[in-house]
Amino acid sequence: MPHLASARYGKDNVRVCKVHKDAETGIQSVTEMTVCCLLEGEIETSYTKSDNSVVVATDSIKNTIYIKAKEHPVTPPELYASHLGQHFLDTYPHITAAHIKVIVHRWTRMTVDGAAHPHSFFRDGQETRNVEATITRATGIDLKSSIAGLSVLKSTGSAFHGFVRDEFTTLGETWDRILSTDIDCAWTWKTFATVAAVQDGVARFDKAWECARGIIMKTFATDASASVQNTMYKMCEQILDEVPETARAAFSLPNKHYFEIDLSWHKGIKNTGKDAEVYAPQSGPNGLIKCEVARS
């Protein structure tokens, strides 16, 4: 006899933009987000017995996302996600868990004639700041913050040698290559008991994001990289070191290959090894390298 092993439902891809308007200074700020909100609980009968009495319509979930964005700050996203998730537990006794994902898109303030413009912004890259929040009655609020889509490249300072060589190997060893990836880095917070605990010392979330972003940039740029694996591990160690309230740090990094091109067929041109200047960026396949580092 089959049974419902797990179930959750809700609204995904809810796009929300909140404008903060300072009436005194005339300075405005924007936060644009894409929100996903999925609920779990005593909802089995909606699947197994066509019983919609246990269903909070996904349309109502979408409305709630807007209402909570109006009622509460949407920055930092960790606080907004906590308020939103807690609402469903407080309002519907049969809902036992809310899973919220908030993706914050970049709108960077313009500089016009050397001055920060009060209400105009530009998109300076596909990088996003994200949070995944799981709010349950049993545990409290679990938060995972992340940076995604931050594309980086270094044109030297990266090697890869000493790897397994056998009858499947064609890749040559290299002591100098281009290293490029799209940063996907997450850090998991120790569980918060309540929304009030998230709110208390709320500056920690922006601080951690800035700190992680700084560590990523600096380590990527300055590490004499032996491999993607080793460089990402060093980044995780530093994030855990500098953000004491985190329990884990993790990366998922594509290794976006830039191949050297042998151009010697044309007038004996040298374009490999130390003479490499013109490379062929590859769309795929790419390496994909992941790790999660936890405190001992």
Ligand SMILES: O=c1[nH]c(=O)c2[nH]c(=O)[nH]c2[nH]1
């Ligand atoms: O940093 C790297 N790690 C690997 O595991 C790997 N494998 C590969 O082909 N190139 C690379 N580079």
